[in-house]
Amino acid sequence: xxxxxxxxxxxxxxxxxxxxxxxxxxxxxxxxxxxxxxxxxxxxxxxxxxxxxxxxxxxxxxxxxxxxxxxxxxxxxxxxxxxxxxxxxxxxxxxxxxxxxxxxxxxxxxxxxxxxxxxxxxxxxxxxxxxxxxxxxxxxxxxxxxxxxxxxxxxxxxxxxxxxxxxxxxxxxxxxxxxxxxxxxxxxxxxxxxxxxxxxxxxxxxxxxxxxxxxxxxxxxxxxxxxxxxxxxxxxxxxxxxxxxxxxxxxxxxxxxxxxxxxxxxxxxxxxxxxxxxxxxxxxxxxxxxxxxxxxxxxxxxxxxxxxxxxxxxxxxxxxxxxxxxxxxxxxxxxxxxxxxxxxxxxxxxxxxxxx
Amino acid sequence: xxxxxxxxxxxxxxxxxxxxxxxxxxxxxxxxxxxxxxxxxxxxxxxxxxxxxxxxxxxxxxxxxxxxxxxxxxxxxxxxxxxxxxxxxxxxxxxxxxxxxxxxxxxxxxxxxxxxxxxxxxxxxxxxxxxxxxxxxxxxxxxxxxxxxxxxxxxxxxxxxxxxxxxxxxxxxxxxxxxxxxxxxxxxxxxxxxxxxxxxxxxxxxxxxxxxxxxxxxxxxxxxxxxxxxxxxxxxxxxxxxxxxxxxxxxxxxxxxxxxxxxxxxxxxxxxxxxxxxxxxxxxxxxxxxxxxxxxxxxxxxxxxxxxxxxxxxxxxxxxxxxxxxxxxxxxxxxxxxxxxxxxxxxxxxxxxxxx
Numbered sequence: 001x002x003x004x005x006x007x008x009x010x011x012x013x014x015x016x017x018x019x020x021x022x023x024x025x026x027x028x029x030x031x032x033x034x035x036x037x038x039x040x041x042x043x044x045x046x047x048x049x050x051x052x053x054x055x056x057x058x059x060x061x062x063x064x065x066x067x068x069x070x071x072x073x074x075x076x077x078x079x080x081x082x083x084x085x086x087x088x089x090x091x092x093x094x095x096x097x098x099x100x101x102x103x104x105x106x107x108x109x110x111x112x113x114x115x116x117x118x119x120x121x122x123x124x125x126x127x128x129x130x131x132x133x134x135x136x137x138x139x140x141x142x143x144x145x146x147x148x149x150x151x152x153x154x155x156x157x158x159x160x161x162x163x164x165x166x167x168x169x170x171x172x173x174x175x176x177x178x179x180x181x182x183x184x185x186x187x188x189x190x191x192x193x194x195x196x197x198x199x200x201x202x203x204x205x206x207x208x209x210x211x212x213x214x215x216x217x218x219x220x221x222x223x224x225x226x227x228x229x230x231x232x233x234x235x236x237x238x239x240x241x242x243x244x245x246x247x248x249x250x251x252x253x254x255x256x257x258x259x260x261x262x263x264x265x266x267x268x269x270x271x272x273x274x275x276x277x278x279x280x281x282x283x284x285x286x287x288x289x290x291x292x293x294x295x296x297x298x299x300x301x302x303x304x305x306x307x308x309x310x311x312x313x314x315x316x317x318x319x320x321x322x323x324x325x326x327x328x329x330x331x332x333x334x335x336x337x338x339x340x341x342x343x344x345x346x347x348x349x350x351x352x353x354x355x356x
Numbered sequence: 357x358x359x360x361x362x363x364x365x366x367x368x369x370x371x372x373x374x375x376x377x378x379x380x381x382x383x384x385x386x387x388x389x390x391x392x393x394x395x396x397x398x399x400x401x402x403x404x405x406x407x408x409x410x411x412x413x414x415x416x417x418x419x420x421x422x423x424x425x426x427x428x429x430x431x432x433x434x435x436x437x438x439x440x441x442x443x444x445x446x447x448x449x450x451x452x453x454x455x456x457x458x459x460x461x462x463x464x465x466x467x468x469x470x471x472x473x474x475x476x477x478x479x480x481x482x483x484x485x486x487x488x489x490x491x492x493x494x495x496x497x498x499x500x501x502x503x504x505x506x507x508x509x510x511x512x513x514x515x516x517x518x519x520x521x522x523x524x525x526x527x528x529x530x531x532x533x534x535x536x537x538x539x540x541x542x543x544x545x546x547x548x549x550x551x552x553x554x555x556x557x558x559x560x561x562x563x564x565x566x567x568x569x570x571x572x573x574x575x576x577x578x579x580x581x582x583x584x585x586x587x588x589x590x591x592x593x594x595x596x597x598x599x600x601x602x603x604x605x606x607x608x609x610x611x612x613x614x615x616x617x618x619x620x621x622x623x624x625x626x627x628x629x630x631x632x633x634x635x636x637x638x639x640x641x642x643x644x645x646x647x648x649x650x651x652x653x654x655x656x657x658x659x660x661x662x663x664x665x666x667x668x669x670x671x672x673x674x675x676x677x678x679x680x681x682x683x684x685x686x687x688x689x690x691x692x693x694x695x696x697x698x699x700x701x702x703x704x705x706x707x708x709x710x711x712x
Contacts (some may be wrong), residue, residue: 033449034456035437035561039676040649040669081391082704089703093389098696100390107690108683205391293396310666312684313396320395327464327683328668334463340454347445348438 004233005149007156009275010164010256015051015284025050031341041309045287045332052258052285053169057337060260061169063110063326065319066162066250067094067101068243070118071137072180073146079183079215081205084137087179088121094177094318095126101175101318108326110173115162117155118242132158134242141187141222145238152237152245159249164257171329172254173262174247174271175319179205182294185270187219187239189296191228192273193303202266202295232277240274247271252278255285260329264322265292265315269300276304289325290314360589361505363512365631366520366612371407371640381406387697397665401643401688408614408641409525413693416616417525419466419682421675422518422606423450423457424532424599426474427493429502431536435571437561440493440535444477447533450674451482457531457674464682466529471518473511474598488514490598497543497578501594508593508601515605520613527685528610529618530603530627531675535561538650541626543575543595545652547584548629549659558622558651588633596630603627608634611641616685620678621648621671625656632660645681646670 016022025047030036037043049058069091075084093099094114097106105112115130116123120137123129134155138146147155166172178184182204189200197220203212222239229235236245248271251261263272263286276282283306290310291298301308309328314321342349372378381403386392393399405414425447431440449455450470453462461468471486472479476493479485490511494502503511522528534540538560545556553576559568578595585591592601604627607617619628619642632638639662646666647654657664665684670677698705 032456033446033454034672038561038649038670038672039456040671042668042670042680086704089701090389093696093701093703096696096701098389098701100388100395100691100695103690103694104687106694107686205394293394309668312398312665314394314398315396316390316394324398324684324687328680330463331460331680334459335456338459338462339456340449340452345445345449345452345454347449348442 004231005153007153007233009279010160010252012255012279012281013258014281017051021054022051025056028056029336031343032335032339033342033345033347039335042328042332042335045329046336049260049329049333050336052260058333059169059337060171060330060333062167063171063173064166065101065105065110065112065173065175065323066115067175067177067318068115068117068246069177070242071120072178072184072241073138073140074142074183075180077140077142077218079211079218080179081207082179084120084179087177088119088123090177091116091119091123095128099318100316100320104320104323108323110323110326115246117246132246138241141184141239142218145226146184146240147237149237152233155242155245156249159246160253163250163253166254166257166259171260171262171326172250173319173322173326174250174268175264175322176243176247176267176317178241178243181241181243181267183215183219184239184241184244185267186296187222188235188270188274189300190219190223191235191239193300195299199299200296204294232274236274244271248275251275251282255282259285261286262322262325263288264319265290265317266294266297267317268322269297273300273304287325287329290321292321360587361509363509363589365608365634366516368611368635368637369614370637373407377410378407381412384412385692387699388691388695389698389701389703395691398684398688398691401685402692405616405685405689406692408616414689415525415693416527416686416689418523419527419529420522421457421461421466421468421529421531421679422471423674424471424473424530424602426534426598427476428534428536428540428597429494429496430498430539432496433498433574435539435567435574436535437563438535440476443533443535444475444479447472447475447479451484455674456672456676460676460679464679466679466682471602473602488602494597497540497595498574501582502540502596503593503598505593508589511598511601512605515602516609519606519609522610522613522615527616527618527682528606529675529678529682530606530624531620531678532599532603532623532673534597534599537597537599537623539571539575540595540597540600541623542652543578544591544626544630545656546575546579547591547595549656551655555655556652560650588630592630600627604631607631607638611638615641617642618678618681619644620675621646621673622650622653623673624678625653629656629660643681643685646677648677
């Protein structure tokens with residue numbers, strides 16, 4: 001048994017940004033009928049997607065939102081504006097199509113699947129619901145490890161299998177629902193980055209000052225008591241939720257298949273940060289869709305040296321921010337796949353030529 | 357004849373953000389299954405669109421990109437990285453579907469129309485091309501007024517008619533093409549805002565330092581010689597292009613019919629700024645889609661006290677940035693039109709209730 005309790009991350013190819021293919025993609029972008037670089041982030045996104053898919057004409061053939069739902073022992077410590085029962089109630093809302101992510105996935109032509117990663121309720125079968133329940137909620141990380149090593153491994157592996165099963169040229173959009181999960185993500189941030197607890201804890205669904213102070217103290221005390229963890233696996237096991245571990249796995253499984261991953265807000269970033277410590281090449285496949293209004297998120301993105309595409313003051317989770325980046329990815333693919341070149345269009349390219 | 361040479365802007369209703377309807381819209385948003393305000397900019401966009409359309413369930417039934425093309429006398433002074441002939445060549449590229457805006461409009465289900473507002477070429481008839489040619493290019497504003505008063509009025513009126521003709525619940529996305537038009541927009545900014553010419557002039561399609569210095573001096577000298585103009589009409593007449601005047605008209609025509617206007621980058625902002633001086637309520641209907649990489653754009657948006665939705669380092673024009681905001685507007689409408697309420701979904705609303 002290794003230190004990671006039998007868990008091995010899948011092999012992920014690093015994306016080479018300086019190879020012949022990368023240069024060919026850049027040349028193709030520069031030949032399009034526009035001043036070189038004038039489509040900014042869309043051009044960079046186009047180039048990345050092309051390199052990930054190894055296609056000069058990249059495309060998103062399938063966009064898959066997967067919402068991972070689970071409960072958190074820490075919720076019993078009073079760190080959320082909502083009672084834990086809301087997790088299961090929201091799963092029902094996902095299944096009947098009334099939640100934000102349902103509406104937004106329909107709006108942007110993305111498929112939606114809901115995964116019970118560990119909701120503290122017996123959920124009735126439904127064609128959109130996948131039963132991957134690890135347990136009925138984690139233990140409270142204020143009192144000991146949130147998960148057992150075996151639970152952690154199972155959650156990661158279930159996620160990997162989901163990421164692995166996507167059709168070619170997918171975009172994976174992992175979302176989450178779990179009352180208490182910003183506290184879990186905050187503890188993961190505090191433990192993984194070493195930043196002060198105060199910088200890692202925000203208001204989540206909208207807690208008041210007293211609850212915020214309590215949440216900060218709980219996170220700080222837990223990491224003092226349990227330590228930061230010697231590997232990302234052990235950090236995840238101490239503080240993580242089932243949905244966070246399963247999201248991390250899904251990201252790893254997708255990236256191992258050279259699929260694009262659109263990362264949502266604070267909780268999804270917690271999953272990506274854990275996963276990236278297990279397999280650093282993961283970040284080559286991640287588009288950080290937006291910076292959340294959950295205060296510590298901006299800082300965490302800085303620590304990860306990633307630039308979010310959008311800044312829309314969102315803080316809902318569910319994948320609702322990540323799905324907003326999907327039209328931008330589609331725009332990017334279309335530029336590379338469909339635009340005419342100066343030569344095609346018979347246009348005077350003096351400006352571009354002058355600079356090359 | 358009035359000082360605006362017979363031009364009268366159409367009447368535009370100001371949007372009341374404090375009336376009973378506005379409160380009802382906010383209450384509807386707060387009842388949706390999410391923490392109040394957690395969808396940030398999307399909620400604000402939903403509320404605005406609802407108020408503009410006077411619909412509790414707003415929608416974008418039709419998205420219309422109109423690309424206005426025209427030539428500029430100032431281009432002969434050597435202020436662009438591309439020769440003026442590129443304007444007409446790009447119109448052909450729009451008509452055959454190879455330009456960025458063609459690809460992006462298709463990608464986001466927007467209709468596309470090209471308007472010859474004053475291209476310096478005889479253009480063959482085409483079903484996508486609308487002939488509204490005022491003249492074969494403006495005069496150089498370095499040597500006198502770019503347009504005559506009559507040309508200015510005709511360009512504005514042609515635009516108004518186009519904005520007026522949109523079907524109900526449209527989003528108008530005005531774009532432009534015109535070699536030399538960043539110089540025109542810079543002169544308009546300098547004259548309208550009174551900011552130093554250096555703050556109003558950028559690199560456009562990608563000019564070098566020497567050309568940038570020359571462009572700045574041309575803009576500064578022109579406004580010194582011709583003055584800022586006593587009305588927005590006269591400012592537009594001195595420095596504006598035919599496509600800028602026609603875009604301004606289209607925005608006015610659309611807003612007069614309570615249609616949403618998605619404003620693109622620097623040139624479109626020049627049109628919106630002129631139009632907003634002719635009819636200040638226009639800005640209630642404008643969503644400033646993005647802040648351009650064209651340096652003065654950010655400053656102009658600040659002067660207008662508007663916050664752009666996106667910051668993607670774009671500087672192409674054509675409406676390519678504005679069309680990226682369309683999926684966000686559709687997301688916003690879907691939230692208000694399709695999401696369940698806490699009551700619908702039978703979800704414990706303790707958190708929201710605690711804060712109300």
